[in-house]
Amino acid sequence: MPSLIDIRRRIRSVRNTQQITKAMKMVSAAKLRRAQDRVIAARPYAALIRKVLANLAVAVESDDKAASNPLLARRPEGRVLLLLFTSDKGLAGAFNANLIKAAQKFMEEHGDAELEIETIGRKGRDFFRKRGARIVAEHIGILNAPRLEDAVAIARQAIDRFRNGEIDAVYLLNNEFKSMVAQRLSVARLLPVEIPSNAEVVDYIFEQPPNQMLESLLPRYVEGEVYRSMLETGAAEHAARMMAMEAATSNASEMIETLTLYMNRVRQASITKEIIEVVSGAAAAE
Numbered sequence: 292m293p294s295l296i297d298i299r300r301r302i303r304s305v306r307n308t309q310q311i312t313k314a315m316k317m318v319s320a321a322k323l324r325r326a327q328d329r330v331i332a333a334r335p336y337a338a339l340i341r342k343v344l345a346n347l348a349v350a351v352e353s354d355d356k357a358a359s360n361p362l363l364a365r366r367p368e369g370r371v372l373l374l375l376f377t378s379d380k381g382l383a384g385a386f387n388a389n390l391i392k393a394a395q396k397f398m399e400e401h402g403d404a405e406l407e408i409e410t411i412g413r414k415g416r417d418f419f420r421k422r423g424a425r426i427v428a429e430h431i432g433i434l435n436a437p438r439l440e441d442a443v444a445i446a447r448q449a450i451d452r453f454r455n456g457e458i459d460a461v462y463l464l465n466n467e468f469k470s471m472v473a474q475r476l477s478v479a480r481l482l483p484v485e486i487p488s489n490a491e492v493v494d495y496i497f498e499q500p501p502n503q504m505l506e507s508l509l510p511r512y513v514e515g516e517v518y519r520s521m522l523e524t525g526a527a528e529h530a531a532r533m534m535a536m537e538a539a540t541s542n543a544s545e546m547i548e549t550l551t552l553y554m555n556r557v558r559q560a561s562i563t564k565e566i567i568e569v570v571s572g573a574a575a576a577e
Contacts, residue, residue, distance in 0.1 A: 295561070298554040302547055309543035315382065316536035319529045323471075326526035329437070330468055333519050340512050347505045348486040360502075362450065362484050362509045366459045370405045372427070372449060373397060374481070374517070375419075376465035376524040377412035379432060383528055384535035386466065386474070387414040393476050394419070394464055407458070411445070411521065434525045442518035449517075450510055453482045463516065468526035472534060477523075481516055484509055 293301075375394050377387050394415065398406055409428040410416040416429045428448070433441045449461050461482040466474045 293557075295554060295558055298550060298557065302550045302554065305543050305546050305550065309540055309547070312536045312539040312543065316533050316540060319533035319536060323526060323529035323533060326522065326529050327468065330519075330522045330526045333515075333522050337515055337519050340508070340515060344484075344486050344505075344508065344512060347501050347508065360506060360509065361454045362482060362513070363486070365483050368401070368404050368460045370407070370458045370460075371401050372407045372409060372452070372458045372461045374409050374411065374445070374449070374461065374463050374465075374520070375415045376434070376463075376520055377410065377415035378524075378528040379413040379434060380532075381414065382535060383532040384538075386528055386531035387412075389476060390464065390466060391415060391418050393478065397462070397464060397478060398424075404459075409445070409449075412524075434521060434528070437518065437521040437525055439514075439518055442521055443514045446510070446514040446517040449482060450513055458482075463520050465520040465524045466527040466531075467523045468530060471530050474527040474531060477520075479516075481513060484512060 373394065375390065377390050381387065391414070394408070407425050407427045408415075408419055409430075410419065410426055411430045412434055413431050416426065416431065419426060428445075430441065430445065449458075452458050453461060460480060463477070463479050463481050465477055467477045469475055
């Protein structure tokens with residue numbers, strides 16, 4: 292049976308841990324508000340650019356020059372690049388584990404292809420580096436404060452490699468932020484660009500030839516999707532960490548209550564034992 296000093300020391304340790312988890316929850320909640328605002332602000336742009344692409348597709352469907360755009364070229368997926376978005380830090384529940392499992396499943400499904408991974412986030416980089424995966428690029432520390440410049444650099448490198456025929460397809464794997472308690476894993480093909488066909492068609496009057504607009508708009512679309520993935524992953528990470536720290540704080544409270552009850556029982560048993568010894572000694576002295 293542990294002594295009272297050991298139990299008090301353990302209660303103090305759990306209480307200190309609880310203060311840390313509570314502080315981390317508050318920090319994540321503050322960061323989540325800003326990240327959520329940026330995600331909500333970016334979604335209308337992504338939806339509008341898809342709508343414009345759909346209308347451009349209708350306008351150029353009979354143009355052979357537009358159909359031969361290199362970012363629309365479909366080839367057998369012999370060489371595939373996976374852009375994997377994870378966090379730089381842990382303590383976020385199953386956030387990173389789910390992303391890594393999805394990446395492993397993706398690798399199994401594309402086992403016949405030559406697969407390359409570009410990691411955005413430390414956790415994914417560390418996991419696949421230890422397992423000998425082919426990591427062609429890594430980006431650490433850019434999800435804490437996502438910048439459009441970083442997304443543009445990643446997107447343009449992928450675009451250049453796709454145009455040069457170094458890779459045949461590019462996929463995005465990230466977590467999409469849905470709510471405080473829900474995130475959704477998303478695996479989407481980025482290149483070749485798949486122009487949506489189910490959008491409501493608007494009869495635009497184009498000042499420039501539609502094929503020129505398509506050529507200019509497709510790279511912007513790819514850059515926007517990479518940036519949106521960074522924002523979505525950042526917000527989902529803060530939400531997952533906030534929920535994990537809330538659960539840890541609650542568990543610490545329960546453990547403190549249990550240890551306090553156990554400490555009181557041990558102290559009561561010790562006092563009862565001392566009383567019995569005093570009474571027994573007094574009875575023996577009579």
